[in-house]
Amino acid sequence: MMRNVAAGVLEVVAGWIDDSISAPALQHFLKQQLSLKRRRDGTFGSPLLRKAADYAAQAGVVEQHARAESISLRSALPSRDMCAQWVLTPEQDRIVRWKGVWPDTGEYMLALYMDGDLEQHSEWLEMILRHVEVRRREALCQLPDGSPSGQNLTRSQVAYLFSRIAVDRKDMRFLNAGMKLNDWSFHRRQRLTALEGEWLLVAVAGVEVALKGYRE
Amino acid sequence: MKTALLAPTNTSLYSRLLAESILRQDELTLEAIIVRRMFSWKRLRGELRRDGPRLIHKVAQKLVLGEERSTLPGEISLAALAQERKLSAPNLRILAERYRVPFCVAPDHNHPRVESVLRTVAPDVLVFSGGGLIRENILSIPERGVLNCHAGVLPMYRGMDVVEWAVLESDGEPPPVGLTTHFMEKGVDTGPILEVRNLSIRQGDTFAAMRTRLEPMMVELMMETLLRLASEDITARPQGLDEGKQYFVMHPRVKELAAARLGAITKV
Numbered sequence: 327m328m329r330n331v332a333a334g335v336l337e338v339v340a341g342w343i344d345d346s347i348s349a350p351a352l353q354h355f356l357k358q359q360l361s362l363k364r365r366r367d368g369t370f371g372s373p374l375l376r377k378a379a380d381y382a383a384q385a386g387v388v389e390q391h392a393r394a395e396s397i398s399l400r401s402a403l404p405s406r407d408m409c410a411q412w413v414l415t416p417e418q419d420r421i422v423r424w425k426g427v428w429p430d431t432g433e434y435m436l437a438l439y440m441d442g443d444l445e446q447h448s449e450w451l452e453m454i455l456r457h458v459e460v461r462r463r464e465a466l467c468q469l470p471d472g473s474p475s476g477q478n479l480t481r482s483q484v485a486y487l488f489s490r491i492a493v494d495r496k497d498m499r500f501l502n503a504g505m506k507l508n509d510w511s512f513h514r515r516q517r518l519t520a521l522e523g524e525w526l527l528v529a530v531a532g533v534e535v536a537l538k539g540y541r542e
Numbered sequence: 543m544k545t546a547l548l549a550p551t552n553t554s555l556y557s558r559l560l561a562e563s564i565l566r567q568d569e570l571t572l573e574a575i576i577v578r579r580m581f582s583w584k585r586l587r588g589e590l591r592r593d594g595p596r597l598i599h600k601v602a603q604k605l606v607l608g609e610e611r612s613t614l615p616g617e618i619s620l621a622a623l624a625q626e627r628k629l630s631a632p633n634l635r636i637l638a639e640r641y642r643v644p645f646c647v648a649p650d651h652n653h654p655r656v657e658s659v660l661r662t663v664a665p666d667v668l669v670f671s672g673g674g675l676i677r678e679n680i681l682s683i684p685e686r687g688v689l690n691c692h693a694g695v696l697p698m699y700r701g702m703d704v705v706e707w708a709v710l711e712s713d714g715e716p717p718p719v720g721l722t723t724h725f726m727e728k729g730v731d732t733g734p735i736l737e738v739r740n741l742s743i744r745q746g747d748t749f750a751a752m753r754t755r756l757e758p759m760m761v762e763l764m765m766e767t768l769l770r771l772a773s774e775d776i777t778a779r780p781q782g783l784d785e786g787k788q789y790f791v792m793h794p795r796v797k798e799l800a801a802a803r804l805g806a807i808t809k810v
Contacts, residue, residue, distance in 0.1 A: 336598050336599075336601060337598070337599065339598055341595065343590075343594055343595050343598070344594065344595040344794075345594065346793060346794045346795070349795060455790075456788065459790035459791070462591060463591070464591075497787075498707075498710060498711070498796060498799075499707075499787065499789060499790065501796070502790065502792060502793050502796045503790070505793040505795055505796065506793055509793075537795070540799070541799070
């Protein structure tokens with residue numbers, strides 16, 4: 327009897343410390359933030375917000391607004407020449423270390439992905455996936471010293487990248503990790519800069535649309 | 543064949559079943575029982591960070607409830623197997639005293655004290671029944687290797703929550719759910735495979751029911767593998783790392799998808 331009570335109490339505690347965010351909470355956050363950031367004329371001021379709104383509409387979280395052209399985030403990322411330089415830097419031999427990843431890994435990986443150049447470095451994806459799953463909240467800090475600066479941005483960029491990779495490769499492990507990254511960022515949403523907040527919306531909406539695609 | 547046992551806790555039901563089963567076999571000897579210290583702040587911090595609520599659930603189920611764990615109707619559970627086998631001791635320490643087996647408690651399985659005990663008893667096979675990652679200093683000691691039973695089908699499904707992952711990824715075919723005995727290596731579930739045992743999925747199955755059925759199967763498969771190793775009747779087959787993937791703890795939302803997929807597979 328006593329053991330059953332103790333076990334029941336522990337199960338309640340387990341529920342309390344569960345840091346995963348429910349689908350309704352995330353979708354409400356996405357809807358609310360997009361509504362706050364929408365201009366009076368119904369448009370958004372940045373490509374990141376436009377992309378987030380587009381994905382949110384595809385995921386059925388917000389209403390679909392008329393789209394004149396497809397929205398690309400490529401212009402918000404480093405150029406192809408910069409990416410070519412970045413992959414050649416000696417640090418890239420070990421892009422991931424225990425303490426974190428090299429600065430700007432999120433945006434460079436996304437740029438490589440969008441240019442179709444990431445397949446040549448696909449082992450990096452597996453390394454980053456493992457790093458995120460093992461280091462969890464401490465993952466994606468900035469090398470060489472493991473500083474948390476840049477972690478918020480990298481988290482959302484990697485979560486968004488993972489949502490795309492999950493769709494392309496039909497590999498749910500990446501979507502699984504993307505969801506965790508979004509959950510951890512969600513807990514810090516009050517402390518994000520405007521840019522970090524916009525990337526978080528892109529990441530959350532990207533994961534939602536990937537999940538909807540999987541269900542269908 | 544000389545064996546030694548690594549156990550996660552003094553009261554682990556799985557470890558006790560394995561220890562008693564080994565002691566009852568003429569072909570096998572149990573040279574040492576090594577138990578991880580019950581409590582360590584460092585370990586607790588690390589495991590809480592890694593497993594979070596899962597750790598608490600595990601503590602509730604395994605440490606608090608133990609043999610009183612509720613069993614699902616009609617399922618053969620680890621607790622039911624323990625009752626059927628009439629275990630002679632309530633914990634490993636008492637079992638070791640009763641059978642005069644050297645007993646060691648250490649902060650973790652890689653501790654120098656564990657290394658020293660194992661070097662003294664020089665087991666042919668070190669039987670791993672849980673308790674964290676094993677490092678090279680321990681992996682290299684047993685003559686034949688460190689034996690583990692992974693709750694998934696190798697080489698395809700390495701890592702965590704592989705029952706759920708196998709179901710989620712099943713595409714019309716029955717999902718490869720089961721157990722694999724293998725020798726441990728530095729990598730996670732990457733060592734040479736000894737035996738694979740599949741679990742058949744029943745109509746109306748749940749993940750909890752499948753795991754309940756897998757637990758007693760683990761004891762049976764470990765013993766079968768140990769006896770086959772003792773009689774030199776089995777050869778370990780190295781894994782090709784590209785034959786499978788490493789899986790990680792499933793997010794609750796992905797777990798919901800897996801449960802829905804299982805529901806579709808097992809629909810009456």
